Amino acid sequence: MLGVLADAGFSDTRARRAVVSALCESRTGVTPGLLLQQARVRHAGLGQVTVYRTLEILERLGLVRKLHQEDGCSAYAPASSGHGHPVICRKCRSTVEYDGCAIDSVLRDVSARTGYRVESHWLELFGVCPACRRNE
């Protein structure tokens, strides 16, 4: 992810490395506040503002995606590919991406029923991850 940043013309700084590492190590979505805490383990002097600014860059480059959850819409998770949808465990919050978007038939149905020409969509899935299922 740092490589992509460099390719896009952004400097390789200690602050950004700390944010990116913390983000990638987290198996769940992280809010800017939590990300600050976790990234400070690597770079004690890190400021909240830099976290916001780094997230903004990463989002613009498509490297992270915002998660929208019951308790807020400010969490971010790494985005594996151009088009994907987060699948979130409601027990442990672990988050993975679903890429094989087999949703075309749904889009056609929406178009047919509403008259809207559908150009994009946003899908998020909630459930229970394999590990949590084993502990049920």
Place this chain on the structure above:
Amino acid sequence: MLGVLADAGFSDTRARRAVVSALCESRTGVTPGLLLQQARVRHAGLGQVTVYRTLEILERLGLVRKLHQEDGCSAYAPASSGHGHPVICRKCRSTVEYDGCAIDSVLRDVSARTGYRVESHWLELFGVCPACRRNE
């Protein structure tokens, strides 16, 4: 919508009528701030806090749904039925609901590929409404 409020044990007050009317008349999603402006046409003394509190009730009763858009996640739109998905015009912002959720096959695919047991989902669609298509 006011009837449902009464049935659920809430008083029929002037403030709530103003909020509900303004919400129903709007063909797009409305934020709490905008809703205050529009509802004050009917009830000049209305306060922002009451708008928040009314929206909270309506959401709990399933009468309104939150919209998540590029520019924020605090807009609300009337919810037609138990399970539906908003379809939003990116030009005029007009918003309708798509109810015929033909998405089961997608959910099965997600389950198969990620191992997560999918229990619920959240889908939002963006495109161009019939009226805006005619003006293109």
Place this chain on the structure above:
DNA sequence: TTACTTGCAAAAACTTTGCAGGCGC
């Protein structure tokens, strides 16, 4: 060196809470 980055502090925006008075029933 030069331009991009950073972190602090302050401001702004948004949402929630406490409370005395008002209103529906």
Place this chain on the structure above:
DNA sequence: GCGCCTGCAAAGTTTTTGCAAGTAA
């Protein structure tokens, strides 16, 4: 009349902005 409801004011939270100092290239 009782208890729910309201609006103001204040507090809390989150995010953005301005700016001087620091750092990558």
